[in-house]
Amino acid sequence: MNQRTLLITLTGPDRPGVTSRLFTVLAGFPVTVADVEQVVIRKRLTLGVLVSYAGGPSTGTGGTIGGLWTAIEQVAADLDMDLELTTGTASKEKRRRGRLHITVLGSPLLPSAMAGIAGRIAASGANIDRIDRLSSYPVTCIEMAVSGADPASLRAELAAEAHLQQVDVAVQRWGIHRRGKRLIVMDVDSTLIQGEVIELLARHAGNLEEVARVTEEAMRGELDFTESLTRRVALLEGLPQEVFEKVTKEVVLTPGARTLVRTLKRLDYRFAIVSGGFTQITDALVTDLGIDYSAANTLEVIDGRLTGRVTGEIIDRPGKARALERFALQSGIPLSQTVAIGDGANDLDMLATAGLGIAFNAKPVVRKAADTAVTVPYLDSILYLLGISREEVEAADAEDGLTDT
Numbered sequence: 001m002n003q004r005t006l007l008i009t010l011t012g013p014d015r016p017g018v019t020s021r022l023f024t025v026l027a028g029f030p031v032t033v034a035d036v037e038q039v040v041i042r043k044r045l046t047l048g049v050l051v052s053y054a055g056g057p058s059t060g061t062g063g064t065i066g067g068l069w070t071a072i073e074q075v076a077a078d079l080d081m082d083l084e085l086t087t088g089t090a091s092k093e094k095r096r097r098g099r100l101h102i103t104v105l106g107s108p109l110l111p112s113a114m115a116g117i118a119g120r121i122a123a124s125g126a127n128i129d130r131i132d133r134l135s136s137y138p139v140t141c142i143e144m145a146v147s148g149a150d151p152a153s154l155r156a157e158l159a160a161e162a163h164l165q166q167v168d169v170a171v172q173r174w175g176i177h178r179r180g181k182r183l184i185v186m187d188v189d190s191t192l193i194q195g196e197v198i199e200l201l202a203r204h205a206g207n208l209e210e211v212a213r214v215t216e217e218a219m220r221g222e223l224d225f226t227e228s229l230t231r232r233v234a235l236l237e238g239l240p241q242e243v244f245e246k247v248t249k250e251v252v253l254t255p256g257a258r259t260l261v262r263t264l265k266r267l268d269y270r271f272a273i274v275s276g277g278f279t280q281i282t283d284a285l286v287t288d289l290g291i292d293y294s295a296a297n298t299l300e301v302i303d304g305r306l307t308g309r310v311t312g313e314i315i316d317r318p319g320k321a322r323a324l325e326r327f328a329l330q331s332g333i334p335l336s337q338t339v340a341i342g343d344g345a346n347d348l349d350m351l352a353t354a355g356l357g358i359a360f361n362a363k364p365v366v367r368k369a370a371d372t373a374v375t376v377p378y379l380d381s382i383l384y385l386l387g388i389s390r391e392e393v394e395a396a397d398a399e400d401g402l403t404d405t
Contacts, residue, residue: 004012005052005088005383008072012081014045021079021355026051044080066072070163099174100126100151102144102158106167109140113165124149138374143387152324170372170385172247172356183333184229184264185324185350187342188275188282188296190219190361192379193251197277198232200247207235221345221365225276225316237308243303244280251281256380263279263383270331275318276346278310283302293330295323320404321349341382342366358382 002281010022019038026049035050053068056174064287069085078084081294102121106113121128135141147155155171162169189196190216202211218228259272272293282296300311313319320342328338340347340354343362351357351370359370367373374381383393 003052003054003189005050006031007084007086007088008047008049008051008080009084009086010045010076010079011084012045012079013042015079018079018081019047021296022047022049022072022075025075026068028071029068030054031068036049048097048137064290099145099147099277100149100154101170101172101174101318102146103134103170104140104142104144104167104282105169105170105374105381106165107139107386109142109167110165113167114142116165117158117160117167117169120161121146121149121154126152126154127202130154132389134384134388135381136208137382137390138378140309141384143384147174165347168372168374168376170371172385182268183270183272183328183331185272185274185293185327185340185354186336187320187344187347187350187360188273188285190343191341192254192257192273192285194254195245197275197281200250201239201243201363202232202237202241204246205236205239211235218346219344220363221348225346226314229276229297229314229316233310234308234397236299236306239306241304241306243306248281248284251285253369256378258289259393259397260382261291261382263380263388263396265290266396267388270327270333272323272327274315274323274350276315278346291374293323293327295319295326317346317349319345321353323355325349338388343350356385358385 008022010018021220031051031053035048037048039046039144047078072085073083074172094283101116101328102115104114118128121144126146128144129147130145132337133141134143147265151171151173158169158171159312186192196212197216199208199212199215202208214228214232218225219222273285273296274290274294275296277296279294279296279298281358285291286294295315297310297315298312300307300309315323324338324340325335328335333356335353336355338354339345339358340350341358341360342351343360343366345363345365345378348369351359351366355371356368359366359373361375361377361381362370362373372385374385380393383391
C-alpha cells in the first residue's frame with residue numbers, strides 16, 4: 001500500500017498539555033510521526049504535526065481515516081483551537097542544495113527590512129525553510145534557514161540590502177560547524193574595550209590630540225601600523241610607570257563583553273585577545289575575564305619611566321594573524337573553527353585568516369573585507385552569529401546567579 005500523510009495544524013492560546021493531548025489521541029491510531037514543528041508567539045501556539053499511514057480503508061483500531069479526523073477535531077474543540085487538516089502522499093523529501101544560515105540584526109528591526117531581505121532571497125531563487133528569533137532585546141535578531149542559494153551571490157545581494165535597510169546580515173554555511181568553532185580571537189582597543197589605550201596614556205602625557213590623529217590615520221589604513229606605533233609611543237616618553245595602574249582603572253569594557261566571554265567559556269570555547277596596545281594593560285584584562293591567550297606590544301620602561309619605545313616582537317597587522325595561527329595550534333583547533341573579531345585595518349589579516357571574520361563597528365575598509373559586520377554597540381550580539389540565543393544566555397546566567405553585563 002502507498003504511504004499517505006496527514007498534516008495537522010493547531011493554532012490557538014498556548015497552555016500546558018496541548019502537545020501531550022494531541023499525541024495521546026494519535027497513539028490510538030496506526031500512524032507514525034514524520035515531522036513536528038511548534039512555535040509560540042505572544043502566548044499564541046502554532047503546532048504542526050505530520051503523520052504518515054498506510055493508504056487503504058482502515059486507519060485505526062475500529063476506525064477509518066474519518067475516525068482519526070473526528071478524534072483530532074474533538075481535541076481542537078476541547079482546547080478551543082483552530083484546526084487545519086491536509087492530506088497528501090508521502091515522498092522522501094529531497095534536501096535542496098546551498099543551505100545557509102542567514103542572521104539578521106536590527107535595532108529596531110522594521111518590517112521593511114525583513115521585506116527587503118526576504119525579497120532578495122526569493123529573487124535569487126532560494127527558499128526560506130525556517131525562521132527563529134534569537135533575541136528581542138537589546139537588539140532584535142532573526143535567524144533564517146535558507147536553501148537553494150548560491151552563497152557568494154546571495155551574500156552580495158544581502159549585503160547591499162543590509163546597507164539600504166541599516167541592519168546587519170550575516171550569511172554562513174549551514175551545519176553544526178558553526179557551533180563547533182572553538183577559538184575566538186579578538187582585538188582589544190575599540191572592540192573588547194571602548195576607546196584606545198594609547199590615547200588614555202597620551203592624556204596623562206598631555207599629547208592626546210596628536211596621538212589621536214595618528215591613531216585615526218592608522219585605523220583607516222592610511223598609515224603603516226609600525227610607523228604609527230613608533231610615532232605615538234615616542235610621545236609617551238618620560239611617563240612614570242605608575243601610569244599603568246591609573247589607565248587600567250580607566251579602561252571601560254564594551255557593553256556585552258563580559259556576557260560574551262563568560263558564555264563562550266561555559267561552552268568550552270578558547271578565548272584570545274590580540275592587541276596593538278600594550279601588555280601592561282592587556283594582562284589585567286586577561287586576569288579579569290579569564291582569557292586563555294594574549295598577544296600585545298610591550299612598552300619599554302627603564303628606571304621607572306617609559307622610554308618612548310616598545311620592546312620585543314611588534315604585534316602589527318601580520319603579527320595579529322600569526323598570533324591567531326599560534327593560538328589555534330596551541331589549542332589544537334583548526335583555523336576553520338576560529339572566529340576573529342576586529343574593527344581596524346590592523347585586523348584585516350587576522351579576519352582573513354580565521355574561519356569567520358567579523359567586523360565590529362568597524363571602518364568601511366574592514367566591513368567590506370570581513371565575512372560579516374556587526375554595527376550594533378553590543379559585543380554579545382556576536383553570540384547570535386554562533387546560533388546562541390538570548391534566552392539560552394539568560395538561563396545560564398540565572399543558574400549561576402549572574403546578571404547580564
